[in-house]
Amino acid sequence: MSKLIAKDKDIVVPGEQLAQGMEFVPGYGTYREGDNVRASLMGVLYVDNRALKIIPVSGKYMPKRDDVVIGQVIDIMMSGWRVEFDCAYSAMLNVRDASSDFIRKDADLREYFNIGDYIMTKITNVTSQKLVDITMKAPGLRRLSGGRIIKVNTNKVPRIIGKQGSMVSLVKDATGCRINVGQNGLVWISGDIEQEIIAMEAIKEIENNSHIPGLTDKIKAFLEKRTGKKIESKPKESVQNDN
């Protein structure tokens, strides 16, 4: 007789018994041990019929194909740049993928991206040994000049962006800052200095309260208090996302 031991939406820790019996199927973050299904990650348990999976609440970013991330150029090689993005693995940006312009063979690559520059980039390929290829050839990808970079928990990025970018748009509209959120948990904010700080605090607030229901209203109240301006709720269609 199969039986679920933990409940849906529970916070579980490694080794915790989630279910008993062969009817349950272990998914991401869980494993089978004899008759039991146990957790192998700390996170929130999701039960979908017989499938069990865990959405982690912590952990470093793992490169994934098609993710848009923010990285920093750390070295210039023979035919490209090495880019780091707060993760165990760095990525290679080939000259071929760096610009839509033609880059001559003897060009000084520093003129395109210099060491220390932050870039918004997209992962094109990840191998089994975690060698990462990135590209700049997609809409919205560019060098990030000015502004500031802050670091947030990569697992909280979906909450920061919100449904169709609703949460980040809220912060953008209230502060007038330009904000880009990378899947790796780096966030670029650029605007008026005081507004930048408000945006930064708002993002930290989202990160710290990501598990609380009614987060949008809470953040709206926070922004209204900090900026001293009333935020009108916008119709759903006008909410746009450039992330």
Add this chain to the structure above:
Amino acid sequence: MTIKRPDKRKIDELRPIEAKAGVIKRADGSGWFKIGNTVAYAAVYGPKATHLRFLKSPDKGNLRCHYNMMPFSGAGDRVRPGGSRRSKEISKVMEDALSPVLNLDNFPNSIVEVYVELSQTDAGTRCAGICAASIALADAGIPMKDLVCAVAVGSIKGEVVIDLSKEEEDIGDAVDIPIAVIPSTGKITLLQMDGILKREDLKKALELGKAASSKIYEVQKKALKDKFKGGESK
């Protein structure tokens, strides 16, 4: 016959245990474990890149532990700061005690570093260190089969007891056996012995240790879950 322990504990009674997760803000994961007067902090960094060739494996990530006793942590003499033969050995056995539960197959060529600092010591430091480290590793979101629970068992005056304090450890014929257990399977990942013990007493001591590991596991589990009650500390 039951002997009188200096702090009037029963032979199978642990010292009071407290634990917390997420105590070090800048670390990727951290844990705090207190058993009696022994206090251990653990901080986890990584998985991260390494340039040390001998630490890299192309098929999986590696674990590296650093054990350190702070200079004025003990009841006795000042500990000389920096590494020693003893701290190096303990770092090694801690790695071996924690590695069996970790699954670092998805992190080739990377390392996970665990720093364990003992701010207050009263025997059982490596066990407290392992308990704190497994909280920290879980907090860092590293895939692991289970937490690891460690406790010292042993004997004083021929009687098998659990969780020796420094006072008890210093008794002439005391035997100290630090063990680490994977609670879900009951498998032992650390077993050391300092002193001489009868075969049947060793078996008895291990049974005591295994029984206590479930109590420690509950404390560790609560510490991790408490982090999410009433807002996160990080």
